Amino acid sequence: MSVRSDAPAHRSVRRNPRARARLRPRAEREARRSAPPRRSPRRNLRKRNPHRRPRPNRKRPRSRQQKHPRSRRQKHPRSRRQKRPRSRRQKRPRSRRQKRPRSRRQKHPRSRRQKHPRSRRQKRPRSRRQKHPRSRRQRSLPRRKPPPPRSPSKRVRRRSPPRRDPLCAPQQNQSRKKPLERKPPRRKSQNADRCGARRAPMSEDLRIRNVAFVGPHHSGKTTLLEALLFACGAIARRGSVTDGSTTTDCEPEDIAHAQSTCVGFARATHDSIEINLIDTPGFIDFFEETRAALRGVDAAVVVVEADPSRIALTHALMEEIDQLRLPHIVVINKLDRPGADFNATLAELQRLYGRHVVAEQLPIRRDDSLVGFIDLATMQGTRYSADGDRSEAIEPEFDVVARQSRRALLEAMADFDDRLMQELLDDVEPPTEEVDRDLCDECAHDQIVPVLVASGLHGFGITALLRAIERWFPAPVGDARAPIRAQVIKTIVHPQSGKLSVARIHEGTLTSDATLIDLRTGERLRVGGLYRLFGKKSEPISSAGPGSIVAIARLEGVLTGSTLAGAPTVKPLPPIEFAPPVFAVAIKPKERIDEAKISQMLARIIEEDPSLQIARAQFTSEQLLLGCGEQHVGIAIERLARKHRVEIEVAPPAIPYLETISGSTEVHSRYKHQTGGHGQFADVQIRFAPRPRGSGLLFDDEIVGGVVPKNFIPAVEKGVREALARGTSGYPVTDLRVTLFDGQYHDVDSSEQSFRTAASMAVRDALPKCKPIVLEPIARVEVTIPPHFTATVIGQLTAKRGQILGMQPSDREGREIVEADVPLVELARYITELRTATQGLGTYRWSHERYDPAPPGRVPTAAVS
Ligand SMILES: Nc1nc2c(ncn2[C@@H]2O[C@H](COP(=O)(O)OP(=O)(O)OP(=O)(O)O)[C@@H](O)[C@H]2O)c(=O)[nH]1
Ligand SMILES: [Mg+2]
Structure with a gap:
């Protein structure tokens, strides 16, 4: 049965395009096939309307998206997800993802986040973006807690001078001397550390504390540190300095001298915090060791004896700590000793360094010994006992003094905290937690310096010290994934x-x-x-x-x-500059066999301690070992002998005296020797005349007519110079003119040797007639000191026959330079004297200036040959 193409098709045929096509005549079908494909009416419509907003892929209704989560996730296989850059993955912190309610997370799993990478989201038209993304994500998260309200003026330094408590003992001497200038207090944001990174006080990220124990010589640092190690269980038995059994005084030189001679390292773990400890030597000669060690820590414990007369010895140290902006606390140690004076020591600390050095603890002493302390932040008493510290209420007899001291502590803290200041002005008792928090904060930012009490020998005060290290000192910061x-x-x-x-x-x-x-x-x-x-x-x-x-x-x-x-692009840290040496000794090996290896061994010693140097003396050519003081050089020589088995002879460097003449003379010298056979003959007439100072020796030849043949004249000069190498006092003779003006010779017997001998005889003859004088080297000295020591130092230099040239301000803040010309012989132990006179703060450098006549009787007799 055939169907006419124009006949109305059955409804099913009309709906089915394939069936419709089959009904078309063949020619039409072929024409359609060869014709260009027709656009869909929808597409045409879009073309006609160019302003129509393009629909993104996600235009699919939300409901549908949710229906096919799996299929869509599969479109972005795992490999793609993994390729996403690290930085983006990190932007959404784990904690936030986890907080999203479970139901939602399951509906929009990882795939959704990935389907809208940032680039796509940004391309999304503005209107749509605003409807969804960020807001939606945020709505799914629990609301973040707003930060606790804080007074807007918090951490603003008060301009008005802080109120002073007339009862507070430390004020007594305030007017006598200006305290060492403290740097203006830093706010948290400014508290960048020395390598540029911000400190993170009380950070729990790195449970590490790096602490140096510093302080004057014999203040008890090593003993205190040993007690701390014992308390943390890092050692089974507490060693003692006198026995040479401490952990950090482990070098044989430390044990031999019962003192630290170089830095020692130890560590302990307490409350799961790793404490890296550095014990530093307190003796001023080893100060460069301490300076280098301070570059490796984030905080310092300054240990001082309970003796006000020894506080001034901390001056150089406190300056260094201030320069490095290291948070620090002071521990007044040895409070078990009879006569230990906590109040006077604290007063002296405050006089020198200001009111921000403030007691956080008060010692409780009974029968002239330490039995406990009062914590002024918590107003809680603690009594030491053999089986640990016991908390107790403050005894009524200490109540008033504890309240006064607490007030002083709060006032010092309030200088950096307006809220606390307001509370003090309103007579409101600040809550203990707030005081504790502020104490941590201000100490970690080096704004206040809390003072604690201890007796390292008895292990008293260790628990509180550990707590202070953990809570008040900052943790180090640093990126573990950055290059080293x-x-x-x-x-x-x-x-x-x-x-x-x-x-x-x-x-x-x-x-x-x-x-x-x-x-x-x-x-x-x-x-x-x-x-x-x-x-x-x-x-x-x-x-x-x-x-x-x-x-x-x-x-x-x-x-x-x-x-x-770890990479060449890493920025170097500021180098450690060591102070120039100020003390020297002449050294030479005891055994000639060691001469070859001595320089190699000295180089090894200097590698260990860069504040040592070796040099050749300018005039005497002696080998010198230079260091920061007598003890420093002495210990270095001991170490050299022990470690490298080189025995060294040590002597004070020879003073390079010279001799000159102050008058003129002419001498006639004849050398004639006849012992059978070939004889020796030479005859010279020589004039000696002085020359200006510093002009040296000049030899002149004024021979005319060949009375002394030309070939013998160099021999005459050589003889003169050899003889002048040792003058009448045994020192080289300089600043003179020697003129050979006449002489005789013999054809057979004259020789170079005979003219050399005749010339030296002439010198020996002439010198006593020329009024010889000894010249001593004069050094130009620049003494750098705090200005209040100027008078002391000038007096000292004058007593050393020094000629004061003037004073000028130094490049170093708070320092003055006294310039003087001083005879070198007077400077042999000057550094020790200067340090004693200036509480370890003075230093000097010198250079050779000129030679001056030595006063009679001043030339060391040993040098006279
Ligand atoms: N009475 C008493 N003596 C102490 C105390 N602490 C230390 N000593 C003694 O003081 C002397 C010096 O102690 P160290 O621990 O070596 O002092 P240091 O500060 O390390 O000394 P240097 O390293 O030389 O600067 C030793 O004889 C100790 O026994 C203390 O708390 N009380
Ligand atoms: Mg020590």
């Missing part, structure tokens, strides 16, 4: 096991097989091992993160102060 940035703070050379560079890691994670770049030399070095130091023990470790203090083995050529980097 570390600074060497100490070099230890073992004659057998080699070199260890102790470094503080500021950024990055150091592994035991890493390659580092020494930014000083640009050299690449492979780490020869990684260790953690504990006294003389070293424990190998595989890696260490930021904030750690580690010893790195076999970094040849790396010096103390060098920055070690």
Whole structure:
């Protein structure tokens, strides 16, 4: 049966396009097939309306999207998700994702976030973007708590001077001397650390504290640190300095002298916080060691004796701490001793360093010994006992003084906290938690310096000290994934096991097989091992993160102060500049056999301690070992003998005296020797005349007519010079003119040797007739001191026959320079005298200036031959 094309088709045929096509005549079907494809009416419509907004792929209604989650997720296979850059993944913190309600998370799983990568979301028309994305995501999260309200004026330094409590003892001497200028207090945001990173006080990210124990000589640092290690369980038995059994005084020189001679390292763990401890030597000669160690820590415990007369010795140290802006506390130690005076010591601290050095604890003393303390922040008493500290209420007899001291503490803190100040003005008692929080905050930002009490020998005050270290000191900051940035703070050379560079890691994670770049030399070095130091023990470790203090083995050529980097782009840390040496000794090996190895061994010693130097004396050519003081050089020589088995002879450097003449003379000298056979004959007439100071020796030849043949004249000059090398006093003769003006010779018997002998005889003859005088070297000295010591130093220099040239301000803040010309012989032990007179703050440098006649009787008799 055939069907006409124009006949109305059945409804099913009309609906089915294939059936419709089959009904069309063949020609029409073929024409349609060859014709270009027709656009759909919808598409045409869109073309006609160019302003119509293009619908993004997601225009599918929301309901449908949710129906096909799986299929859509599959469109973005795992590989794509993984390729997403790290940074983006991190933008949505885990905590936030987890907080989203479970139901929603399941409906819009990972796939949805991935379907709308940032680029696409941004392309989405504005109107739509505003409808969904960020707002929707946020709505699904629990609302974040607003930050606790804080007074807008909080942390603003008060301009008006803080009120003073007339009852507070520390004020007594305030007018006598200006306290050491403290830097203006820093607010949190300004508290950038020395390597540019911000400190994170009380941060729990890195549970590390890096602390140096510093203080004057014999104040009890090593003993206190030993007690702390014992309290933390880091050692089984508490060692003692007198027995030489402490952890940190482990070098034989430390034990022999019962004092620290270099920095010692230890660590302890308390409340799951790792405390890296550095014990520093207190003797001023080793101050450069302490300075280098301070570059590796985030805070310092300044240990002082309960004796006001010894507080001035902390001056240089406090200056260094202030310069490095290190948060620090002061521990008044040895309070168990009879006569220990806490109040006077605190008053002296405040007189020198200001009111921000403030007591946080008050000692409770009974029968002239320490039995406990009162915590002024919590107003709680503590009594020490053999089986631990016991809390107790404050006894009524201490109530008034405790209240006054607490008031002083709060006032010092209020200088940095307007809210606290307002509370004090309104006579409102601030809550203990607030006081405690502010104390942590202000100490961590080096705004106030709390003073604690202790007796290291009896282990008193250790619990409170540990708490202070953990709570008040900042944790180090640093990115564990950044390239390594570390600074060497100490070099230890073992004659057998080699070199260890102790470094503080500021950024990055150091592994035991890493390659580092020494930014000083640009050299690449492979780490020869990684260790953690504990006294003389070293424990190998595989890696260490930021904030750690580690010893790195076999970094040849790396010096103390060098920055070690994981990449060449890392910014170097400020180098450690060591003070120029101020004391010298002449050294030579006892055995001639050691002469070859002595310079090599000296180089090793200097590698360990860069504040030592070796040099050749300018005039005497002696080998000199220079250091920061008599003890410093002495210990270095002991160490050299012990470690490298080189015995050294030490002597004070010879003073390079000279001799000159002050009158003229002419001498006639004849040398004639006849012993059978070939004789010797020479005859010379020589004139000696003085020359201006500093012009040296001049030899003139005024021979005419060949009375002394030309070929013998150099021999005459040689004879003169040889004889003048040792004048009448045994010192070289200088500043004179020697003129050969006449002479005789013999054809056979004259020789160079005979003219040399005749010339030296002439010199020996002439010198006593020319009124010889001894010249002494004069040094130009620049003494740098705080201005209030100027009069003392001038008096000292004048007593040394010094000629004061003037005074001028120094580049260093709060320092003055006194310039003077002083005879060198008077400066032999000047550094020791200067330090004693200036509480360790004075230093000087010198250079050779000129020679002046030495006063009669001043020339050392030993030097006269
Ligand atoms: N009575 C008393 N003596 C102490 C106390 N602490 C330390 N000593 C003694 O003081 C002396 C010096 O102690 P160290 O711990 O070596 O002092 P230091 O500050 O480390 O000394 P340097 O390292 O030389 O600066 C030793 O004889 C200790 O026994 C203390 O709390 N009370
Ligand atoms: Mg010590």
